[in-house]
Amino acid sequence: MKLKKKxxxxxxSAIVSVPLLLLSIGVLMSVIYNAVFKTKNEHIxxxxxxAYPVMLVVFVVSLVVLAVLFSKSISSLLSKINILNRTIRxxxxxxxxxxxxxxxxxxxxxxxxxxxNLxxxxxTYRExxxxxxxxxxKELLNKLRHDINTPLTAVRLQLFYLEGQLQEQAPILESLYQQIQYISELTNEIHLQSTDTLESSYILQxxxxIHDVLEIMVQKWGYLYSMREIELLFHPVDQDLIWNCNALWVxxxxxxxxxxxxKHSKATKLEVTIEDGVVSIRDNGIGFDRNCSREGLGLKIIEDIARMLQIQYTLQSSDGGTLFCAHQINEDKEG
Structure with a gap:
């Protein structure tokens, strides 16, 4: 019910109940007095x-009760407004x-x-x-700095070795030292513009x-899935699954x-499950043809990351939905 109508x-109800209540109390008190107390009170x-002042007291008490009942609705509204105010702040x-x-x-x-709530x-998603x-x-930038400084250090050592043998080339060597120092300083000012290249990335194992990672993923994607009216469910049966990989890349x-x-499944529900060392992601969408939709579904990126992290996965798709299952190869070998 809308607030205006409510x-x-x-x-x-207040306009009707107040006079009706007063009239009812007056009539009731009069009937009770005439039937029970009038003869005992010398027909006064x-x-x-x-009985008349008693009736007035009952009137006042009844009005107070009505005021309390009506004020509860306003108090409930004010309580909700205060909660919204605190939440927004x-x-x-x-x-x-x-x-x-x-x-x-x-x-x-x-x-x-x-x-x-939206x-x-x-x-939450954006943060x-x-x-x-x-x-x-930040991690890729640190690795890039490391990868640049490593060969620079080697070049410095080689120049130091050559410096003793090529005394007449000292100005040239000094210039090379300056250029190396300049490149080294530049690496400290690098701003990574893109993290889309996989093959050149340095992966720290x-x-x-995996439970913590997927919990964050479900929380992050929950907003977008709710916008598409897709139910996103998380079933972490195995909460202690550990993979030897890289958190950012997984x-x-x-x-x-x-x-x-x-983007592509047209599903109404997607379930993420961790059980028996396997992560499974299942939707009830329309499925896809891997041969025809490879580029649009981004399977190349998934394959590259899985290969770099030594994660084995299977992908099954039909007109009843798609199932993605993944587990780490190293765990199977150790088991």
Whole structure:
């Protein structure tokens, strides 16, 4: 029920209930007095008896009860507004992103709460996306600096060796030293413009908790999936699955899979499951033909990342949906 209609009915009920309540109490008290107390009170009229002030007290108590009942509706509205106010302020601050608010009504306040929840989902998605991109750029930038400085150090050592043998070429060697120093300083000012090239990337292997990675992925993609009215479910049966890989690149692997399903599957539900050392991502969409849709689905990127991280995967697709299953090759060999 909309707020306008709700408070119109509340006002109408107040206008009707107050005089009706007063009339009912007056009649009831008069009947009770005449039937029970009048003969015992020497036939004193009702308006002159003790029952009249009692009736006035009952009137006042009844009005107070009505005021409390009617004010509860306004208090409930003010409470919701205060919750929305605090949530929006927390969202605008630099603190942790607030939790979504439960919706208990379908009026304008309920619609406003849904809009705030959508804003929270969008903000969560954007912050996680920015943090992931920033971390990936930072790591790749550090590796690029390392890869540049390593050969520069080797060149310095070679020039130091040649310096003792080529005394007459000292000006040239000094110039080379200056150029090496200039390149070394430039690497400290490099701003990585793109992280799309896989083959030239330096991958640092580490132990990665796949449950934590997928939990972040589901939280990040939940907003976009909700916008497409796709139900995104997470079933972490195995919460201790560890892969020896790289957290940023395995996130990119799952990013491509979830992005492909979002754009092309036309599904209504997607389930992410971790069980028995295997990560499975299943949707109930229209499926695809790998031979015809290879380029559009970005399978080349998925294949490259999986190969670099030593992750073996299978991809099954039909008109009833698509199933992606992945596990790490090293774990199978150790088992």
């Amino acid at each position: 408070y119109q009915l509340l006002l109408l 009229p009702f308006h002159a008896s003790f 927390n969202l605008a601050s630099n603190n942790k992103i607030p939790n979504k608010i439960e919706v208990h009504s379908d009026d304008e306040v309920g619609e406003l709460i849904r809009s705030v 804003l929270i989902e969008r903000t 996680l996306e920015l943090k992931q991109q920033e971390a990936m750029k 580490e132990e990665v908790n 996130q990119r692997l799952f990013d491509n899979i979830l992005q492909n399903a979002l």
